[in-house]
Amino acid sequence: MALRVPLIMLALLAAACVSSPVPIPDAVPLLAFKSACAGHGTTALDSWTESSDPCSGEWRGVTCQRPSSPGHPRVRGIVLEGLGLGGNAGALAALADLPALSFLSLKNNTFTGSLHDVDFSPVAPHLKLLYLSGNAFSGRFPQSILRLRHLRRLDLAGNRLTGTIPPEIGRRLRALVTLRLARNSFVGPLPASLEAMAMLADLNVSGNHLSGQIPKHLAAAFPASSFTGNPELCGAPMRRRCSRQQRRGDGETTRGQVGRRNSRYRWMVVMIMAAVGAAVATLIATALCAVLWWKKKKKPTPPRASSRTSSTSASREETVRFDGCCEEFDVRALMMGAAEMLGKGAAATTYRVFMGGQTDVNDDHAGVVKTGGEAVVVKRLRRREGATREDERRRRELVREMGSWRHANIVNLRAFYASAEELLLVFDYIPHGSLHSLLHGQ
Numbered sequence: 001m002a003l004r005v006p007l008i009m010l011a012l013l014a015a016a017c018v019s020s021p022v023p024i025p026d027a028v029p030l031l032a033f034k035s036a037c038a039g040h041g042t043t044a045l046d047s048w049t050e051s052s053d054p055c056s057g058e059w060r061g062v063t064c065q066r067p068s069s070p071g072h073p074r075v076r077g078i079v080l081e082g083l084g085l086g087g088n089a090g091a092l093a094a095l096a097d098l099p100a101l102s103f104l105s106l107k108n109n110t111f112t113g114s115l116h117d118v119d120f121s122p123v124a125p126h127l128k129l130l131y132l133s134g135n136a137f138s139g140r141f142p143q144s145i146l147r148l149r150h151l152r153r154l155d156l157a158g159n160r161l162t163g164t165i166p167p168e169i170g171r172r173l174r175a176l177v178t179l180r181l182a183r184n185s186f187v188g189p190l191p192a193s194l195e196a197m198a199m200l201a202d203l204n205v206s207g208n209h210l211s212g213q214i215p216k217h218l219a220a221a222f223p224a225s226s227f228t229g230n231p232e233l234c235g236a237p238m239r240r241r242c243s244r245q246q247r248r249g250d251g252e253t254t255r256g257q258v259g260r261r262n263s264r265y266r267w268m269v270v271m272i273m274a275a276v277g278a279a280v281a282t283l284i285a286t287a288l289c290a291v292l293w294w295k296k297k298k299k300p301t302p303p304r305a306s307s308r309t310s311s312t313s314a315s316r317e318e319t320v321r322f323d324g325c326c327e328e329f330d331v332r333a334l335m336m337g338a339a340e341m342l343g344k345g346a347a348a349t350t351y352r353v354f355m356g357g358q359t360d361v362n363d364d365h366a367g368v369v370k371t372g373g374e375a376v377v378v379k380r381l382r383r384r385e386g387a388t389r390e391d392e393r394r395r396r397e398l399v400r401e402m403g404s405w406r407h408a409n410i411v412n413l414r415a416f417y418a419s420a421e422e423l424l425l426v427f428d429y430i431p432h433g434s435l436h437s438l439l440h441g442q
């Protein structure tokens with residue numbers, strides 16, 4: 001008998017050891033979350049106990065995903081809505097330790113404090129839905145949310161968030177379908193980058209303190225009720241018209257902020273482009289000199305060009321396309337294209353222009369990439385002070401002649417447009433070009 005009691009205890013102990021589950025990693029973050037909320041409605045989480053498995057189906061609001069390979073199921077979703085749960089925003093940091101978390105809803109609870117300090121990046125690989133509306137979260141827009149690159153729905157409506165909507169939001173959250181920021185205290189402009197969200201189907205920023213013009217594509221895509229309750233927003237679809245200052249000022253602010261963030265990379269691109277621009281300018285100057293010299297020696301051959309001229313007079317508008325040029329080229333297409341200045345000189349300014357396409361911004365490199373359009377380099381020469389009609393006529397003739405040159409080492413002139421005020425020269429765009437490679441061919 002004396003021996004039996006310890007034996008039974010030993011057996012019980014062994015049984016307990018065998019049946020106690022292998023530590024379930026996802027239980028730890030969930031229980032940490034629960035204890036961080038302690039005292040704020042956690043009775044709703046009574047089913048979350050240390051002795052049970054979050055994926056047993058018994059934990060309130062927790063759903064799991066069957067593992068593809070042998071192993072334990074992982075927590076995939078947490079939906080705890082309208083339960084009077086609360087506590088500091090810091091409690092959410094515990095949930096960021098769930099590596100397979102794909103949706104999280106804490107709608108309509110009583111959470112407070114700044115979301116800005118919560119690092120959501122550990123859940124970036126999977127998180128698709130994030131609903132935190134109807135709480136009392138405060139502070140600025142949480143920057144780490146911008147790292148949730150697969151996020152499809154973001155609902156932060158009905159909180160106390162302040163500050164501006166991050167200007168780069170549209171380029172960071174490319175997969176976003178739903179963006180609800182209504183009923184907060186956001187200020188500043190609606191970022192122009194929102195137009196880059198190709199999938200955005202549900203936008204609501206009503207009831208904030210936003211100001212300035214509503215970006216055109218957003219105005220066209222969403223109803224007025226997406227924007228109401230921001231007395232300082234103007235332009236369609238709102239009744240309030242924008243003053244000239246608002247129209248320009250806000251757009252520039254947005255672009256300015258976007259630019260600063262990627263300034264290092266941008267500067268590199270700009271410098272490379274400036275080098276290309278300089279090279280093009282040098283080539284043009286050389287070419288013009290060569291033509292002048294050549295014309296003295298030999299009568300020019302007529303250029304192979306198709307011309308659309310509104311008048312033969314040198315002072316009138318004229319658009320000329322050379323062999324192999326762009327089907328759709330005309331000045332309007334050129335003006336509609338997205339342009340980027342490559343360089344500026346005393347007599348001319350050089351731009352890179354995407355004709356007939358949209359510019360888009362590449363996620364990883366923060367550089368501008370082209371979708372659909374055709375890239376060309378446009379050199380814009382102003383009319384020289386005191387130039388006579390005869391000068392102008394001669395200048396056009398030279399350009400016409402340059403258009404007939406086709407040589408591997410010369411940047412092709414594709415087309416030109418001439419009017420009384422200016423001359424636009426359209427060249428092939430040479431990606432990754434450099435001054436050196438242009439000057440030395442290869």
Ligand SMILES: *[C@@H]1O[C@H](CO)[C@@H](O)[C@H](O)[C@H]1NC(C)=O
Nearest residue numbers: 081082083084107108109134
């Ligand atoms: C929010 O939750 C409370 C209970 O906590 C409920 O009474 C209320 O109707 C809910 N509101 C919404 C908008 O879901």
Ligand SMILES: *[C@@H]1O[C@H](CO)[C@@H](O)[C@H](O)[C@H]1NC(C)=O
Nearest residue numbers: 182183203204206223225226
């Ligand atoms: C936007 O939110 C406001 C307030 O929450 C609501 O009244 C309005 O209907 C919403 N509009 C859209 C388009 O969702």
